[in-house]
Amino acid sequence: MLSFDKKDWFTIPNILSLIRLMLIPIFSIIYLNATQPWQYYLAAFIILLSGLTDLLDGWIARKYHQITELGKLLDPVADKLTQAVVVFCLTRQFNWMRIIVVLFLVKELFMMINNLILLRKGKKLDGAKWYGKIATAIFYICIIFLIAFPFISDLIASILIIIIGLFLLLSFFLYGKIFIKMYKE
Numbered sequence: 656m657l658s659f660d661k662k663d664w665f666t667i668p669n670i671l672s673l674i675r676l677m678l679i680p681i682f683s684i685i686y687l688n689a690t691q692p693w694q695y696y697l698a699a700f701i702i703l704l705s706g707l708t709d710l711l712d713g714w715i716a717r718k719y720h721q722i723t724e725l726g727k728l729l730d731p732v733a734d735k736l737t738q739a740v741v742v743f744c745l746t747r748q749f750n751w752m753r754i755i756v757v758l759f760l761v762k763e764l765f766m767m768i769n770n771l772i773l774l775r776k777g778k779k780l781d782g783a784k785w786y787g788k789i790a791t792a793i794f795y796i797c798i799i800f801l802i803a804f805p806f807i808s809d810l811i812a813s814i815l816i817i818i819i820g821l822f823l824l825l826s827f828f829l830y831g832k833i834f835i836k837m838y839k840e
Contacts, residue, residue, distance in 0.1 A: 668730070669725055671709075672732075674708055682698055682741070695802060702802055713730065738794065780833065786826050786829045797818055798819070
């Protein structure tokens with residue numbers, strides 16, 4: 656069973672992860688009830704803030720030696736919950752986003768199942784890889800644009816959704832190769 660030191664809850668990186676978790680319902684309420692451009696801009700700003708805190712928490716944890724077991728759990732949970740809620744919310748405005756929901760769920764289930772199987776074998780994927788980080792950055796850039804400008808042309812929205820999908824697929828494929836290699840070792 657996992658146990659966490661009480662002081663781990665009060666490190667700056669873990670507080671930032673907790674803030675990201677708290678931003679999820681705030682984003683959802685604002686975005687799903689938005690009727691005015693400023694409300695969409697505010698929802699986009701919240702996701703931008705969430706993305707920036709994600710960058711900051713990892714950087715601070717590494718630079719100031721504040722990496723904790725709690726942080727190793729909180730950070731990816733905050734990331735994946737934020738991404739999942741955002742893509743689900745955006746299906747309301749963009750029908751093609753449903754494809755991203757399916758890709759996202761398949762990729763994340765694949766990652767979780769393989770990580771659990773390998774963990775039982777005493778192996779562990781050592782953090783996010785560069786292509787996972789790039790896919791996340793592209794995701795945030797495209798998503799922020801889709802949130803801030805919900806009434807853009809179908810062509811531009813489709814291009815942004817395709818870009819998200821391609822980077823999700825690339826990340827899925829490259830992580831798959833890593834898992835195959837880990838199983839062979």
